[in-house]
Every structure is written in C-alpha cells, then in structure tokens.
Amino acid sequence: MRRLISAGLLLYSMVAIADVCPSKGETIQTIAYTKSFQCPIGTIHVEGAANPEKYQSCLGDVPAAKEQVWLTRKGLPSEILPSVRSLSPEDNALIQHKLWVVAKVACDGPTGIHIDFWGGGNCDQCTKSVEYEFDGHGGLKNTHIK
Numbered sequence: 001m002r003r004l005i006s007a008g009l010l011l012y013s014m015v016a017i018a019d020v021c022p023s024k025g026e027t028i029q030t031i032a033y034t035k036s037f038q039c040p041i042g043t044i045h046v047e048g049a050a051n052p053e054k055y056q057s058c059l060g061d062v063p064a065a066k067e068q069v070w071l072t073r074k075g076l077p078s079e080i081l082p083s084v085r086s087l088s089p090e091d092n093a094l095i096q097h098k099l100w101v102v103a104k105v106a107c108d109g110p111t112g113i114h115i116d117f118w119g120g121g122n123c124d125q126c127t128k129s130v131e132y133e134f135d136g137h138g139g140l141k142n143t144h145i146k
Helices: 002-016 053-059
Strands: 031-039 042-050 064-072 101-107 112-118 127-134 140-145
Antiparallel strands (some): 031 042, 042 064
C-alpha cells in the first residue's frame, strides 16, 4: 500500500510541474511591452511582445515572441537599428534561428550606443554585444558585433 501511495504522489508531482503548452492551432495572445533608454545620441526604444507566463517553459528560454529596437533623434526620422541577425552571416543557423532580446543598453559617449542581446540559454553563443557608432549628423556610421 505504501508503494502505491508513493507512486501516486510521484505521478501527481510530475503532472503538477509538466509544461503547459498552447493547444494545436491556438492563437497565443502576446502582451505588448516597450522600454526606453536615453543616450546623448537619442532615445533607444525597444518594442516587443511577450508570451504569456504560463507558456514560458514550453516556448523556450526567451520570454518574448518578437522584439525590435528603434532610435529616435531630435529632428531626424526614427530608424530601426540593425539586429544581431542582420549583422551575422546568414549561414550561421544558431544565430539566425534565435530570437534576440535586449538585455542591457549603455551609452558610449556622445555618438555611440552599446547593446547586449540575449538569445536564451547559458552558453558562449547565447549573448551578443553590438556597438552602434553615429556620425556628427546623427547618421549610422559603423555597426559591429563584439
């Protein structure tokens, strides 16, 4: 009888911590979010959509469904900053198939921005740093992954 109760408790605990995944064909209702960071060159806006918390363990390490980074400067139109994917070789499947989200933004003097991106997990290829350098007129001069 004790073994039966132990087996039942073990099974119950395994079901209680099982992944909750969306049903086949279910439309996932994401939650929009924005973050803003002020630097001398302008304001960095991060716009994204987060997956519902109940699906986090099923949908992967990164809690977002999508994310994009914009730069707004006084007197100039807003522009999308190049992403980790667009700056990486297309044949690098590990980078191209990850969703990269902003982990940290740092101002780099009056004409630069440094953004750390996270692609989920805990590995050497799970984070990428991108440096954006602008000219004296606010145009993007140089961008590279560190």
